Amino acid sequence: QQPVQSPQAVILREGEDAVINCSSSKALYSVHWYRQKHGEAPVFLMILLKGGEQKGHDKISASFNEKKQQSSLYLTASQLSYSGTYFCGTELGSGGSNYKLTFGKGTLLTVNP
């Protein structure tokens, strides 16, 4: 079950804020956030586990609302280096050896000077 990301694309000016959402129709165990620059491999940002939590480093943070089965990624005071496609990956169920991460279609973030 692929998670739904919104918006599909967003354009910012340097210093502006953005929120990217990731929603699932099924109960989630964890949500993983990655950023991928064009032609490069995805780079891990953070993992949020069920139980509802928030995490963050630098000016990028995320929350996980277990009741809504939704995670949001917050980018504050955006920098040019934040440009890229942001993917959320969700894991259903309770883990185990048959772990599977399903990625959303991504949100293309462009930060302009």
Place this chain on the structure above:
Amino acid sequence: DAMVIQNPRYQVTQFGKPVTLSCSQTLNHNVMYWYQQKSSQAPKLLFHYYDKDFNNEADTPDNFQSRRPNTSFCFLDIRSPGLGDAAMYLCATSRAVLETQYFGPGTRLLVL
């Protein structure tokens, strides 16, 4: 200090000619994954290994096979590539399930 290495970075093959992509890791992680990513799409999991335990996704075509001869190496074999198999192939590793996945730089496959 590369942790997940993929070779080659670019591979051109002919329609129907078998091709093998390789992935190696220096992290000593238990889990290795292969993803297929087409242009402007999300990475799609093909299969993964948990140690030697192979897990194939239900919708992965039979044309795709994988081998993991030891902890460090994992191979993706495409037995008869079609034009639709042209994509970026990403290898990733994680220490255990539910943990961070570390991606390699990918191999871009072109099928002529």
